[in-house]
Amino acid sequence: MINLSTFETKAVIIKTQDFKENDKLVWLYTEKLGKITAVVRGAKKSKSKFLALTLPLCYGEYMVYKGKNLYTLQEGKIINSFQGLLNDLYKLTYSSYLCELTDIACADNEVNIELFKNLVTTLYLLNTDAIDYELLIRSFELKLLRTTGYNLTLDNCSICRKKISSSNYINLSYYGGICDECPKEQGIFISKGAYNALRFLKNLSVDKLYRLNLSQEIKDEIAKVTTFFICNNYARKPKSLDMLKFIKE
Ligand SMILES: [Zn+2]
Numbered sequence: 001m002i003n004l005s006t007f008e009t010k011a012v013i014i015k016t017q018d019f020k021e022n023d024k025l026v027w028l029y030t031e032k033l034g035k036i037t038a039v040v041r042g043a044k045k046s047k048s049k050f051l052a053l054t055l056p057l058c059y060g061e062y063m064v065y066k067g068k069n070l071y072t073l074q075e076g077k078i079i080n081s082f083q084g085l086l087n088d089l090y091k092l093t094y095s096s097y098l099c100e101l102t103d104i105a106c107a108d109n110e111v112n113i114e115l116f117k118n119l120v121t122t123l124y125l126l127n128t129d130a131i132d133y134e135l136l137i138r139s140f141e142l143k144l145l146r147t148t149g150y151n152l153t154l155d156n157c158s159i160c161r162k163k164i165s166s167s168n169y170i171n172l173s174y175y176g177g178i179c180d181e182c183p184k185e186q187g188i189f190i191s192k193g194a195y196n197a198l199r200f201l202k203n204l205s206v207d208k209l210y211r212l213n214l215s216q217e218i219k220d221e222i223a224k225v226t227t228f229f230i231c232n233n234y235a236r237k238p239k240s241l242d243m244l245k246f247i248k249e
Contacts, residue, residue: 005066006074009033012119013058014099018044026054026073028062029102029119034110038064038071050076057082057095059120082123091126093247094133097240098122098140104234105148115147121206131209134219135201139209141226142202150233152176152225154199159183166192170225172232188228194221 014035015027024043028036043050053060053076063075085091102119106112122140125131145152157164158176167177171187177195178184190198197218204212214222231237 006063007033007066008061008063010079010116010120011060011062012099012102012116012123013054013056014103016054016056024050024054025070027103028064029099029106029116030062031113031116032111033064034112035103035106035108036064036071037108038062038073040073052081053078055081055083056099057085057123059123080124080127082127084127085123090133090247093240093243094137095123095126097137097238097244098126100238100240101141101144101230101234104236104238105144105230112147115144118143118147118206125206125209134223135209135212135214136206138219138222138226139201139204139206141230142198143206145226145229145233146202148234150175150229152198152202152229154195154202157182167195168192170195172228175229188224190221190225191218194218194225198222198225 009030009032011028011030013026014029017025019025019039022042022044024040026038026040028038030036040050040054042048043054050073058078059080059082060076060078062073064071065074085095098119118140122136125136126133153176156162157179158171158174159178159182162179164177164179168191169178169184169187169189170176171178173186197214201212
């Protein structure tokens with residue numbers, strides 16, 4: 001008999017925390033249930049079958065039981081543990097940032113299949129070294145903003161909606177580019193090159209990113225825009241942003 005409170009779903013472990021003497025709490029970003037928190041009984045015991053399954057970044061197929069307040073992890077099977085990401089400071093910092101961003105941008109139980117797919121693909125690509133890390137992260141940020149309700153308007157003026165071919169200004173309250181007739185205030189100037197790259201990057205799927213090659217100046221300008229929107233729209237500013245800045249210097 002299938003228990004109606006039991007769910008099976010693919011998920012990535014985005015955060016963990018010790019809980020009581022032997023247990024652990026894990027935050028799973030799941031395909032079918034959105035972000036959930038689950039108790040893992042006995043997870044801290046050395047022989048626990050959950051040990052590898054509940055490490056940060058682990059991507060697997062999980063079975064959870066929905067209790068009154070929390071879920072309980074019942075079973076799981078690893079698809080990719082992504083533990084290779086932990087051996088490199090850059091990859092570790094970037095992947096921690098991806099998990100933290102997903103955590104702060106998503107409310108509990110809000111299903112977002114597109115974001116889930118993007119998170120998994122981005123972790124895979126980060127793990128393979130195929131693509132410039134910074135481009136991967138910027139692309140993830142733009143897709144995260146779009147799928148959580150903060151889509152940037154770049155093909156039209158974000159104030160008067162007139163079609164624009166490019167712009168040198170991003171309005172931070174209207175979430176987008178500005179035409180030559182509208183006032184350039186409450187925003188930031190960026191180069192037209194960065195604007196066009198931003199628009200291209202926003203629409204490019206993650207698996208086609210290898211086609212894109214941007215200068216460091218343009219990447220820095222794009223980072224300024226995405227960082228602003230991320231720091232101002234979600235529950236809190238991601239802590240791993242400081243670590244990212246630190247390792248870049
Ligand atoms: Zn306008």
